[in-house]
Amino acid sequence: MKVLLGVALALALAVIGPSAQSRPLVAPAAAAIYRRLLPRIERIKIFDHHAHPGFAGDEEVDPAPVPPSATLLRLRPEHPDWAAATRALFGATGKARLRKANPGPRYFNAILDRLGVDVSVANRITMSGDFDPARFKWVFYIDPVLFPFDNAALAARNPDQAAFMPNQTKLIRRFAQQAGLRDLPSTLADYLAFVSRVLEDHQRRGAIAAKFEIAYFRSFVFDDPPRDAVSAIYDRYRVGGVPSISEYKTFQDLVFRYVVTECGRLRLPVHIHSSAGAGDYFSVAGASVLNLEPVLRDPRYSATTFVLIHAGDPFDRAAMFMASMKNVWIDSSATGSFVLSANEFKDVLRRWFGIFPDKVTYGSDAFPIDDRIGAEELYWFGVHNARTAAAAALAEMMAAREITEPQAMAIARGYLHDNAASLYK
Secondary structure, eight states: OHHHHHHHHHHHHHHSOTTOOOOOOOOGGGHHHHHHHHHHHTTSOEEEEEEOOOOTTOTTSOSOOOOOOOOOGGGSTTSHHHHHHHHHHHTTTOHHHHHHHSOTHHHHHHHHHHHTEEEEEEEOSSOOTTSOTTTEEEEEEOGGGGOOSOOHHHHTSOHHHHHHHHHHHHHHHHHHHHTTOSSOOSSHHHHHHHHHHHHHHHHHTTOOEEEEOGGGTSOSOOOOOOHHHHHHHHHHHTTSOOOOHHHHHHHHHHHHHHHHHHHHHHTOOEEEEOSOOSSSSOOTTTTOGGGGHHHHTOGGGTTSOEEEEGGGTTSHHHHHHHTTSTTEEEEOTTIIIIISOHHHHHHHHHHHHTTOGGGEEOOOOOOOOSSSSOHHHHHHHHHHHHHHHHHHHHHHHHHTTSSOHHHHHHHHHIIIIIHHHHHOO
């Protein structure tokens, strides 16, 4: 499958014209403003709030490998943006030559430099020597602490879960080994103390935030179970046995809320995948940000910073209004990178910029698909869409006399860099 995709991509690049690439369509009254704004916006250095950098086959990129499913239009090899990305990043020399000329961390630094990206947040299980810590900031996955028991019943639900669960089991065991544990702690209180050690250890090793991919595993409906009930579940399955789905959910509800509380104590922002996802069995309804609202608006978690990764798409309007909370931000990755075209993303950005522009952050969601379609190209996809769509949205807002030009540039700088950078000081 990957070989066929690579051949199709090569053929498509040979057929597509050299100047073809997607673009937003700007209202005639805003066209001149767009041409004036775009060069200035293209010079803004970018803080990429969400990416998964790495090379194909790197098992430390993501612990939830999604089985093959339907391919988004913009990720299909015949889309013209693939040719534009290849030309912009590698010119006539090609990817292999650029990588050979820039060994180690110099390679991905060169990719960021060519795109005007100052800093990229790297969602990874662990970091590697391929990434310069001055340019790549680490966000780790905390989901494994939700899965300490026998996960056989969860894996049996569907093929997606069968692919996901082994990595969760593997990583919770890795966390335990790193903490010097041979078995799960003897009580729920001791297990929660272990969870705190996991968070503190990752923060000590350089992580700037903790990431939940929980939407791939279950719904966002987090009840608030009594401690005694969860303690009984922990005691029952700590040494063996397969918990029921409902028992596991009850346990996870308490541990999720505990992680959120501890991240507030540690000043460690919580990133939550909050949009539709890949795979044939992803529950879009379960991942609705409306299900997260009771957690986000709970005053017990007011010290915790939340980032709604992918902006809740297709529930982005609800997500935008949740960002009215002082401790909630949204991130445009995936939605504005390769799910939507620059033309459609322009309208989304105009809506966001007209509500809470200082709560919107840029992200690429760049990740490696295979040896030909890598994180490098998807970095280009995100930057191209964000710069052109933001310029178009702001130009139309100026033409409608909703904002002034200085305000437009301030919004652009906030979206592309300043809003996210301010979260991490």
